[in-house]
Amino acid sequence: MMDDLNRILSVIENPTRRRILQALAKEPHYPLQLSKELGVSQQAVVKNLDIMERSGLVSSSRQSSRIGPSRILYRPSCEFTITIDLCDGMFETRMEGLDGAADGEGSGLCDDQAPTEFEAVRRRLSQLETELEEIGKTRMRIVRQRNRLIRGFLDDVGEDVPGYAHRNLLYEMMNNPEMDLDALSEEMGVNTANMNRMVDELREILDTR
Numbered sequence: 001m002m003d004d005l006n007r008i009l010s011v012i013e014n015p016t017r018r019r020i021l022q023a024l025a026k027e028p029h030y031p032l033q034l035s036k037e038l039g040v041s042q043q044a045v046v047k048n049l050d051i052m053e054r055s056g057l058v059s060s061s062r063q064s065s066r067i068g069p070s071r072i073l074y075r076p077s078c079e080f081t082i083t084i085d086l087c088d089g090m091f092e093t094r095m096e097g098l099d100g101a102a103d104g105e106g107s108g109l110c111d112d113q114a115p116t117e118f119e120a121v122r123r124r125l126s127q128l129e130t131e132l133e134e135i136g137k138t139r140m141r142i143v144r145q146r147n148r149l150i151r152g153f154l155d156d157v158g159e160d161v162p163g164y165a166h167r168n169l170l171y172e173m174m175n176n177p178e179m180d181l182d183a184l185s186e187e188m189g190v191n192t193a194n195m196n197r198m199v200d201e202l203r204e205i206l207d208t209r
Contacts, residue, residue, distance in 0.1 A: 017048050090175070154174065
């Protein structure tokens with residue numbers, strides 16, 4: 001998943017690509033349409049579409065035309081959410097999705113019968129925006145509570161833990177409580193024997209406090 005995240009971030013850091021994705025999210029486009037709407041040369045549009053297609057963000061299909069040669073139509077090919085948390089004691093990036101779900105399946109409203117009347121749709125969208133905002137506030141409260149817990153523990157034991165390597169391991173163990181030692185060893189690039197030794201040393205320090 002981290003490889004996917006790094007790949008996606010490297011693609012969408014480009015402002016032109018973000019503008020292209022914003023347009024494609026509204027509806028599929030041809031390169032010439034994008035060039036006219038965004039005020040970017042068609043050559044640049046095609047180049048960036050090619051990068052995004054190779055990265056799995058968009059897909060293309062050739063569409064026949066009654067008034068000329070066939071054209072290539074582009075649309076998003078995946079759905080994902082990226083969250084970045086930066087605060088005292090924490091810098092985390094997470095990505096959910098990237099499962100190729102942008103084909104319309106599951107994209108309707110959550111109700112059994114989605115409304116089709118214009119104002120009803122807008123009212124339902126307003127409700128969903130409010131729910132998303134509340135979820136964001138709740139998430140931020142949990143993140144702050146999580147960080148206070150980690151920071152409080154690390155501040156309490158920090159002076160008893162010698163050396164950066166041990167303190168870094170302690171931080172990673174606190175920051176990734178769901179990881180076993182094998183996964184943590186791989187994540188940190190530390191061989192298993194050294195990891196086990198450092199963990200034993202940490203436990204001995206903490207048990208004798």
